[in-house]
Amino acid sequence: MHIDLIRSSSKSLPQQISETLAQRITSGLLQPGARLPSVRGLAASLKVSQVTVSKAYDDLESRGHIFCSQGQGCFVARRPHLGQQSGTAWQDGYDDFLPRAQLWRNFDFSGVKYPFHLAAIHAELLPLDFIGNTMSRLVTDQPELMASYGNFQGDAELREVMHRHLHSRGVDVHSSDIMITSGSQQGIDLVARTFVGPGDTVYLEAPSYTGAIDVFAGRGAEMIFVPMDGEGMRVDVLTRLCDKHPPKVIYTNPAFQNPSGVTMSMTRRQRLLELARSYRCLIVEDDPFSDLYFRKPPPPPIKSMDTEGHVVYMKSFSKVIAPGCRIACVAAGGNILSRLIAAKSASDLGSPLLNQRAVLPFIARRYDAYAAQLRISLRSRMEKAVRLLRQYAPPGVTWNVPEGGLNLWLQLPAAEGIVKLRTQAEQAGVSFLPGDVCYSGEVASRHIRLCYSQMTEDDMEQGLRLFLQLLTEHLRADRKA
Amino acid sequence: MHIDLIRSSSKSLPQQISETLAQRITSGLLQPGARLPSVRGLAASLKVSQVTVSKAYDDLESRGHIFCSQGQGCFVARRPHLGQQSGTAWQDGYDDFLPRAQLWRNFDFSGVKYPFHLAAIHAELLPLDFIGNTMSRLVTDQPELMASYGNFQGDAELREVMHRHLHSRGVDVHSSDIMITSGSQQGIDLVARTFVGPGDTVYLEAPSYTGAIDVFAGRGAEMIFVPMDGEGMRVDVLTRLCDKHPPKVIYTNPAFQNPSGVTMSMTRRQRLLELARSYRCLIVEDDPFSDLYFRKPPPPPIKSMDTEGHVVYMKSFSKVIAPGCRIACVAAGGNILSRLIAAKSASDLGSPLLNQRAVLPFIARRYDAYAAQLRISLRSRMEKAVRLLRQYAPPGVTWNVPEGGLNLWLQLPAAEGIVKLRTQAEQAGVSFLPGDVCYSGEVASRHIRLCYSQMTEDDMEQGLRLFLQLLTEHLRADRKA
Numbered sequence: 001m002h003i004d005l006i007r008s009s010s011k012s013l014p015q016q017i018s019e020t021l022a023q024r025i026t027s028g029l030l031q032p033g034a035r036l037p038s039v040r041g042l043a044a045s046l047k048v049s050q051v052t053v054s055k056a057y058d059d060l061e062s063r064g065h066i067f068c069s070q071g072q073g074c075f076v077a078r079r080p081h082l083g084q085q086s087g088t089a090w091q092d093g094y095d096d097f098l099p100r101a102q103l104w105r106n107f108d109f110s111g112v113k114y115p116f117h118l119a120a121i122h123a124e125l126l127p128l129d130f131i132g133n134t135m136s137r138l139v140t141d142q143p144e145l146m147a148s149y150g151n152f153q154g155d156a157e158l159r160e161v162m163h164r165h166l167h168s169r170g171v172d173v174h175s176s177d178i179m180i181t182s183g184s185q186q187g188i189d190l191v192a193r194t195f196v197g198p199g200d201t202v203y204l205e206a207p208s209y210t211g212a213i214d215v216f217a218g219r220g221a222e223m224i225f226v227p228m229d230g231e232g233m234r235v236d237v238l239t240r241l242c243d244k245h246p247p248k249v250i251y252t253n254p255a256f257q258n259p260s261g262v263t264m265s266m267t268r269r270q271r272l273l274e275l276a277r278s279y280r281c282l283i284v285e286d287d288p289f290s291d292l293y294f295r296k297p298p299p300p301p302i303k304s305m306d307t308e309g310h311v312v313y314m315k316s317f318s319k320v321i322a323p324g325c326r327i328a329c330v331a332a333g334g335n336i337l338s339r340l341i342a343a344k345s346a347s348d349l350g351s352p353l354l355n356q357r358a359v360l361p362f363i364a365r366r367y368d369a370y371a372a373q374l375r376i377s378l379r380s381r382m383e384k385a386v387r388l389l390r391q392y393a394p395p396g397v398t399w400n401v402p403e404g405g406l407n408l409w410l411q412l413p414a415a416e417g418i419v420k421l422r423t424q425a426e427q428a429g430v431s432f433l434p435g436d437v438c439y440s441g442e443v444a445s446r447h448i449r450l451c452y453s454q455m456t457e458d459d460m461e462q463g464l465r466l467f468l469q470l471l472t473e474h475l476r477a478d479r480k481a
Numbered sequence: 482m483h484i485d486l487i488r489s490s491s492k493s494l495p496q497q498i499s500e501t502l503a504q505r506i507t508s509g510l511l512q513p514g515a516r517l518p519s520v521r522g523l524a525a526s527l528k529v530s531q532v533t534v535s536k537a538y539d540d541l542e543s544r545g546h547i548f549c550s551q552g553q554g555c556f557v558a559r560r561p562h563l564g565q566q567s568g569t570a571w572q573d574g575y576d577d578f579l580p581r582a583q584l585w586r587n588f589d590f591s592g593v594k595y596p597f598h599l600a601a602i603h604a605e606l607l608p609l610d611f612i613g614n615t616m617s618r619l620v621t622d623q624p625e626l627m628a629s630y631g632n633f634q635g636d637a638e639l640r641e642v643m644h645r646h647l648h649s650r651g652v653d654v655h656s657s658d659i660m661i662t663s664g665s666q667q668g669i670d671l672v673a674r675t676f677v678g679p680g681d682t683v684y685l686e687a688p689s690y691t692g693a694i695d696v697f698a699g700r701g702a703e704m705i706f707v708p709m710d711g712e713g714m715r716v717d718v719l720t721r722l723c724d725k726h727p728p729k730v731i732y733t734n735p736a737f738q739n740p741s742g743v744t745m746s747m748t749r750r751q752r753l754l755e756l757a758r759s760y761r762c763l764i765v766e767d768d769p770f771s772d773l774y775f776r777k778p779p780p781p782p783i784k785s786m787d788t789e790g791h792v793v794y795m796k797s798f799s800k801v802i803a804p805g806c807r808i809a810c811v812a813a814g815g816n817i818l819s820r821l822i823a824a825k826s827a828s829d830l831g832s833p834l835l836n837q838r839a840v841l842p843f844i845a846r847r848y849d850a851y852a853a854q855l856r857i858s859l860r861s862r863m864e865k866a867v868r869l870l871r872q873y874a875p876p877g878v879t880w881n882v883p884e885g886g887l888n889l890w891l892q893l894p895a896a897e898g899i900v901k902l903r904t905q906a907e908q909a910g911v912s913f914l915p916g917d918v919c920y921s922g923e924v925a926s927r928h929i930r931l932c933y934s935q936m937t938e939d940d941m942e943q944g945l946r947l948f949l950q951l952l953t954e955h956l957r958a959d960r961k962a
Contacts, residue, residue: 029819031816097677098824107826120630123625128625135616136616139613139616140613144609146804146806147601147604147803148805152588182663183829185830195577195578218827309569324628335572336572336575339510342585343699346582346692348666349588351807352663352805
């Protein structure tokens with residue numbers, strides 16, 4: 001397998017190797033029972049000494065990820081190897097460039113009754129009738145939309161609507177500075193594949209969005225997680241780090257951050273932009289939640305202050321109006337945008353034109369009134385969830401009371417046992433997102449993320465009660481043990 | 482800018498640098514007037530000598546791609562630099578990983594009256610009513626499809642339908658061995674990002690599909706183009722090349738190849754698979770056209786003989802039934818497929834569920850009868866196009882008579898002047914694809930590709946007459962000059 005080693009990193013080479021392998025194992029990319037490359041073979045392919053690889057393997061073995069047996073080699077631990085068709089065994093040794101896949105591992109969307117793991121909005125709150133009617137009208141009146149690829153950059157009419165929408169939010173970009181993507185996930189991916197390569201430094205908030213971490217890891221980036229406080233990313237800490245590790249990209253989620261819920265203050269936004277200017281780097285401003293505030297709107301997007309093209313701004317309408325249509329927009333400009341459009345063309349020839357047109361009238365005419373209503377519904381769910389937490393959460397568990405967005409970020413007394421809790425919860429039909437996957441490498445986070453908007457209100461209540469009961473038993477058992 | 486240099490390549494380092502820069506220039510990624518990095522700066526960042534970079538720049542200058550002026554540096558040639566906002570000038574120096582973007586450059590889908598450049602099928606031949614009706618029914622009966630992300634791997638019901646379809650074509654894979662992608666373009670891209678890295682050898686047919694070349698170039702692959710004859714890729718030549726440059730991926734388009742129209746014989750298919758087995762590599766079998774035969778079906782897919790998971794088979798329904806829905810399937814298996822699904826999740830969280838369900842009933846129940854009818858219509862258009870060629874093509878121009886697919890592959894007497902012809906044709910409302918973009922590096926192809934199915938029959942006739950008239954004048958002027 002291919003591992004991007006960063007010789008200038010503060011992490012030792014054995015540590016980098018062992019972390020990458022551990023990520024592959026916890027992501028499920030290396031299955032239990034799979035044979036690891038030999039020490040000699042891996043050392044040769046990575047151009048490091050055998051001692052370096054041995055140290056990495058020792059470390060992995062000491063943490064229970066692998067077991068090594070004299071003369072047999074090293075294997076991924078835990079469950080016995082399920083016999084594969086012998087013919088396809090060669091595939092195990094076929095190198096890839098996929099160091100981590102926590103999205104894939106943690107967001108299999110089917111099966112659980114109470115899916116708290118997924119930050120999404122339940123169908124009953126979404127404007128599906130309106131969008132469905134538009135879709136029906138389009139396929140009748142303009143069937144040729146189904147026959148056309150459209151432009152790589154995205155439909156010109158939708159870009160015009162996006163332009164007006166962004167303008168109303170203080171982001172003054174021309175429609176030619178906008179590209180349509182299949183969700184913000186694709187926007188992040190396009191920035192990464194276009195501008196980030198092995199060893200490039202990418203800064204993220206600690207914790208950050210799993211999907212962004214997967215993508216930057218896939219490019220071999222050195223990811224540095226910057227601590228946050230109540231005003232968002234600690235830009236003072238970031239500034240000090242940048243001297244030693246100049247940034248290629250700074251990824252931020254400044255409004256009701258995923259997963260922590262924290263909003264970046266205006267001062268921090270300004271300082272972050274100044275820093276991007278001095279380091280001539282890009283800020284990826286991923287903004288799915290800024291319209292979902294409960295009391296007051298967050299400060300204007302960083303992009304609204306950007307005069308020199310340092311901010312790639314991503315506004316997803318996917319989560320908020322119709323995840324099944326997968327429509328988001330990216331605002332950039334200059335030759336940053338042209339290169340992103342070139343990358344988009346190679347990745348999928350453009351987003352489906354029909355889907356673009358299907359959300360257009362809603363965004364143009366109904367979105368603002370809808371968002372106002374949605375805020376009220378979400379706030380009521382959030383408050384119900386918080387009431388339940390106050391009533392039933394066991395001692396030692398704390399949480400934020402979010403000012404917007406879709407998530408609660410719970411802190412448990414300890415990181416130990418969360419894996420077990422998760423298994424128990426899933427058996428009972430409740431899923432959550434463990435905080436670990438919101439970092440890269442191996443951390444022992446004692447946080448978990450719960451989304452309160454992905455079910456009907458009744459299901460959310462039932463599911464949360466059930467989860468808190470399981471959590472109470474879990475912590476009680478823990479104290480006894 | 483970032484350039485992946487391959488030290489084991491048969492091409493010299495100056496040649497690799499100059500080819501990459503030339504590709505960026507012809508792709509439009511480096512705009513006329515843009516300043517190139519200084520010799521010293523580029524040498525330092527690529528870790529090569531300044532002599533190497535100077536040689537590359539001399540070569541580029543001698544071929545008119547750039548001009549260098551003492552003390553000022555080197556600039557991309559042709560048109561004067563359009564002044565950029567001074568504030569965004571830093572973007573020019575912001576490194577990217579995008580060596581080539583011929584898709585982006587050559588497939589801007591709007592504007593021309595007679596778009597022969599795009600291999601697609603005109604709306605009047607597509608089953609848009611049926612798919613539109615399905616779509617309308619779905620948004621009414623199951624609006625929740627618009628609210629759901631679906632699975633990363635693709636909708637289980639659609640995969641079941643794809644499984645049955647592939648089975649009917651001799652490809653015996655389980656529905657769990659299938660993934661849904663946004664067109665085959667995304668399938669190719671997922672294989673490249675997952676399994677191909679800098680210096681890995683990728684073999685393609687000479688010529689090959691522009692979109693595949695862009696994608697492999699973006700991964701820093703060493704692309705080797707294998708000649709073809711009437712039976713497709715010369716596997717004997719490939720075999721000899723593999724000894725020196727072991728393959729990571731072999732990309733082939735075996736039925737009515739894009740752009741040449743050639744079909745790979747059964748024997749070659751078998752030998753290609755044997756070769757993949759001995760080299761433990763993947764074959765990407767990109768198969769959009771096998772149902773579009775005019776006389777007899779092509780041999781069964783290579784995948785139908787693949788017992789050990791060497792073939793990643795891509796079947797696009799996008800081109801053939803509804804390009805605006807962007808639905809294709811990838812059949813792989815084992816941990817090749819799981820890794821591709823992991824990559825798909827990071828790239829866009831899965832294809833839109835609604836679009837998947839919208840094409841499902843058509844593929845399940847109507848596709849075969851439709852394909853039979855479509856073959857007749859396409860053949861009639863092709864025959865009309867060939868009649869027009871016979872009647873009006875100037876002397877010295879030759880073409881294949883395709884046995885299937887959507888394209889004519891014309892050979893002109895010389896490569897010179899095709900750029901000029903293209904400009905003239907586009908001014909007159911006619912577009913075509915120059916053969917150059919079907920290779921990597923710089924070739925002087927004297928071929929052009931014309932698609933005969935992207936317009937109404939009348940428009941095709943008018944457009945082709947117009948084009949042949951322009952071509953005649955062009956060649957006459959050429960002889961005079």
